[in-house]
Amino acid sequence: MADTLQFDLVSPERKLASVTATEVRIPGTDGDLTAMAGHTPTITTLRPGLLQVVHQGGTDDYVISGGFAEIGPDSVSVLAERAHPRGEVTQEVYEGMVEEFASAHRDAQTRFENEPGPVDDTAKLLADMVAVGTHIGLDPKQSNF
Amino acid sequence: MPSLKDLKNRIASVKSTRKITKAMQMVAAAKLRRAQDAAEAARPYAERFDAVMAGLASSVGGSDGAPRLLAGTGKQDVHLLVVMTAERGLCGGFNGSIARKARIRASELLAQGKTVKILTVGKKGREMLRRDYGQYFVGHVDLTDVKRVGYANAQDIARDVLGRFDADEFDVATIFYARFQNVITQIPTAQQIIPAHFEGGEEADTALYDYEPGEEEILADLLPRGVATQIFAALLENAASEQGARMSAMDNATRNAGEMIDKLTIEYNRSRQAVITNELIEIISGAEAL
Numbered sequence: 001m002a003d004t005l006q007f008d009l010v011s012p013e014r015k016l017a018s019v020t021a022t023e024v025r026i027p028g029t030d031g032d033l034t035a036m037a038g039h040t041p042t043i044t045t046l047r048p049g050l051l052q053v054v055h056q057g058g059t060d061d062y063v064i065s066g067g068f069a070e071i072g073p074d075s076v077s078v079l080a081e082r083a084h085p086r087g088e089v090t091q092e093v094y095e096g097m098v099e100e101f102a103s104a105h106r107d108a109q110t111r112f113e114n115e116p117g118p119v120d121d122t123a124k125l126l127a128d129m130v131a132v133g134t135h136i137g138l139d140p141k142q143s144n145f
Numbered sequence: 146m147p148s149l150k151d152l153k154n155r156i157a158s159v160k161s162t163r164k165i166t167k168a169m170q171m172v173a174a175a176k177l178r179r180a181q182d183a184a185e186a187a188r189p190y191a192e193r194f195d196a197v198m199a200g201l202a203s204s205v206g207g208s209d210g211a212p213r214l215l216a217g218t219g220k221q222d223v224h225l226l227v228v229m230t231a232e233r234g235l236c237g238g239f240n241g242s243i244a245r246k247a248r249i250r251a252s253e254l255l256a257q258g259k260t261v262k263i264l265t266v267g268k269k270g271r272e273m274l275r276r277d278y279g280q281y282f283v284g285h286v287d288l289t290d291v292k293r294v295g296y297a298n299a300q301d302i303a304r305d306v307l308g309r310f311d312a313d314e315f316d317v318a319t320i321f322y323a324r325f326q327n328v329i330t331q332i333p334t335a336q337q338i339i340p341a342h343f344e345g346g347e348e349a350d351t352a353l354y355d356y357e358p359g360e361e362e363i364l365a366d367l368l369p370r371g372v373a374t375q376i377f378a379a380l381l382e383n384a385a386s387e388q389g390a391r392m393s394a395m396d397n398a399t400r401n402a403g404e405m406i407d408k409l410t411i412e413y414n415r416s417r418q419a420v421i422t423n424e425l426i427e428i429i430s431g432a433e434a435l
Contacts, residue, residue, distance in 0.1 A: 010190045012296040012377055013183070029366075030357055043197060044357040045366050068367060070197060070354075079193055081296075081370065 005037045006075040007053055009062060011083045016062065023054035024076045026069050027128075035071045042071040048101070048129040050086075050136065051078060061086035063132055065097055066125070086136060094138045101126040149420065152413040156406060163402035169235065170395035177328070177388035183293070184325070184381040191378050198371055199343035200354075201364045212361070214368040217340035218316045223260040225283075225315035226251060227306065227338075229322040229379060230270030231387045232289045237394030239323060239331060239387055244273040246333040247321045251278055262315055266302060266380075283314070294384055299377030306376075307369055310339055322379040323386035328393050331386035338375050341368055 007021040024035045027049025033042075046069060051062040067080035082100075084093060105122040112118045133139065147155075205211055228247045230240045247270070251261050263278055265271040266286040275282075286302055288294065306318055318339040323331040356363055 008189075010193065012187055012190045012299075012374060014186045015189050028357060033357075040355055041353045042355040042357060043201075043363060045363055067370075068197070068363065070193070077193055079190055079197075 003037050005035065005039075005073075007055070008075070008077045009051070009053075009080065009083060010077070011067075011080050016080075016083055016085070017053070017060065019053065019055050019060075021053045021055040021076070024078075025050075025052040025054075026071075026076075026078065027051065027064070028069070035069075035076050038073050039071050039076075041073065042069075044069055044071070046078070046080065048097075048125060049132055051080075051083070061136075063089045063094075063097070063136070065100070065129065089136065089138070091138055094133055098126070098129050098133065101129045147416075149413065149416055152409060152416065156409045156413060159402050159405050159409065163399055163406065166395045166398040166402060170392055170399060173236075173388045173392040173395060177385060177392055179293075180381065180385040180388050181325075184378075184385050187378060187381055191374055194367075194371065194374050195343060198341070198364075198367060201360060201367070202341065202343050205360050205364050212365045212368055214310070214339060214372070215341050215364065218313070220316045221259070223262065223315040223317070224254050225262045225264060225306070225309065225318040225339075227264045227266065227302070227318060227320040227376075228270045228274065229320060229383050230265070230267035230273075231383070232268050232287075234269060235394065236387050236391035237397075239390035240267075240269040240273060242331070242333045243321050243323055244270050246335060247274065248277065250319070250321075250335060251281070264306070283309070294377075294380045296373070296377050299380055300373045302376050302380075303369065303373035306339070307372060315339075320376065320379050322383045323390075324382050325385040325389055328389040331390055336375070336379065338372055341371055 004020045004022050005024070007017065007019050007024055008015070009017040022036065026033050026035060026044070027047050028044040029047050030044070032049075033044070035042075046064060046067050048065050049063075051064050053060045053062070062080075063084050063086055064078070064080040065082040067078065067083075069079070070077045082097065089097075101122065105119070105126045108119045108122040202215055205215075226247055228243065230243050234240065247263070251263070254261050261278070261281050262283045263274065263281045264284045264286070265274065265282065267288060271282070271285055284305065286305065288298060291298055309315060310318070317337065319335050319337050321333070321335050324334045325331055
């Protein structure tokens with residue numbers, strides 16, 4: 001069996017990557033998982049996080065804001081709502097991404113005043129996004145957390 | 146008969162009109178290319194998305210726990226028509242044909258005794274529908290300041306639509322837009338987005354997959370995104386169609402201006418000749434009188 005898999009990363013606006021990878025680390029909603037060749041076919045949703053692709057030329061990192069991944073024995077397709085190569089994520093871009101979740105969270109707080117469910121969901125997403133920033137060394141500027 | 150000076154002025158003005166339409170045609174051609182590239186770039190996402198959704202929908206769809214976005218509200222009484230048109234005119238029949246399609250659907254639904262609500266995207270469609278269906282308008286999305294439609298625009302519209310759905314404002318949502326076929330042909334299309342409808346799902350295909358979290362959770366998470374994806378695809382198609390329609394409309398206008406200039410030039414030359422002949426006659430008859 002081949003020990004590589006075809007990796008595709010697409011966002012609604014463009015195709016970001018299509019490479020042959022040996023290993024893909026995916027931030028799944030229920031926890032991180034690493035896909036390698038021969039993985040059980042799986043479909044998982046994603047949380048905001050860092051997607052890492054290991055291939056012959058090294059490791060590529062992408063910051064994604066959610067979406068889902070389709071994992072097969074010899075291919076991984078990640079469909080991300082918003083994705084940027086790590087190098088493109090400047091403080092400004094990152095703040096934009098954080099703000100998106102922060103406003104969703106504020107929105108949920110006002111809309112679902114007596115329902116903790118949706119508010120907690122958005123809070124978790126925001127926390128995930130903030131965690132990404134800490135991880136890659138950018139300041140999330142979210143003090144009220 | 147117009148004077149020579151009048152004719153000269155008219156020729157000059159038609160010439161400058163031709164310059165403008167020619168320029169607009171070229172701008173539209175350049176924008177069309179970009180719009181087509183954008184539509185092309187969006188296709189892989191939409192295709193994968195649809196494939197996964199179709200599989201999920203067919204395996205979960207039958208059960209009682211199917212999300213409302215897929216199963217519907219159980220009624221078909223209130224219809225939301227999302228009419229997507231351009232922000233500008235001068236693009237031939239583009240806006241008109243979409244508005245007409247929406248108008249026909251609206252009158253059909255009203256005849257069946259259903260309630261119609263209209264959400265307009267783009268100023269032109271709103272202007273066209275205002276007179277007959279103005280009382281059904283529930284909202285408007287303005288994209289005047291948007292130079293290139295992005296996924297964020299689609300998300301905004303989707304959020305608006307989904308918010309209304311959650312608030313039980315409607316049962317069925319349909320989007321109206323023009324599908325781009327080529328520069329000459331754009332097909333006005335009506336597409337139902339809520340309850341969601343997916344084509345080409347093969348159950349055998351998806352039974353193989355593990356789902357994390359469960360199928361229903363994934364479906365509930367993905368359905369709202371599906372709405373945004375469909376709206377985004379429609380916006381891109383619309384953008385390409387608009388530029389295509391404008392390009393051919395301006396091509397026609399440029400040609401018509403050319404014909405007009407030829408006609409006016411002939412008229413101008415004729416009347417100039419008539420003036421000269423007149424003067425000659427006067428001189429000759431004057432000389433003869435001596």
